[in-house]
């Protein structure tokens with residue numbers, strides 16, 4: 011899955027027109043000035059509330075129900091981690107929302123409690139899917155290719171352009187080029 015067309019096919023009716031447009035705009039706007047774009051702004055455009063919280067070490071964030079946000083969910087991000095990790099967490103939780111969340115029970119408990127150490131992921135398949143969702147938002151539709159054509163495969167530079175870790179760029183180069 012490398013394109014928004016494929017991404018939207020997997021989320022089907024779960025993302026409305028405005029949400030799809032916000033995701034495309036986020037992806038495309040990265041190319042305009044080569045600077046990382048606000049994932050918080052994207053999340054808010056998609057109807058989430060986003061908060062920085064102190065979670066115990068090893069937990070990167072979670073998706074919880076929030077009756078006051080536009081889409082009914084809040085993304086909580088552990089503030090005790092790198093900026094790059096916080097950004098990735100926001101995009102990853104969006105993946106759980108669009109791909110996995112069960113919206114049928116408005117009083118359900120927190121849905122996804124995400125550990126930053128991949129070794130502890132409870133459901134590897136859903137974790138991989140949420141990570142791939144995040145990756146398509148950032149790198150899909152030729153975004154990574156465009157950045158590589160400008161900067162080459164300079165991992166440090168690419169990490170700065172997208173606001174992610176160097177490790178994330180290494181994985182993305184295998185997946186998207």
Ligand SMILES: [Zn+2]
Pocket residue numbers: 102106122123124136137140
């Ligand atoms: Zn997760």
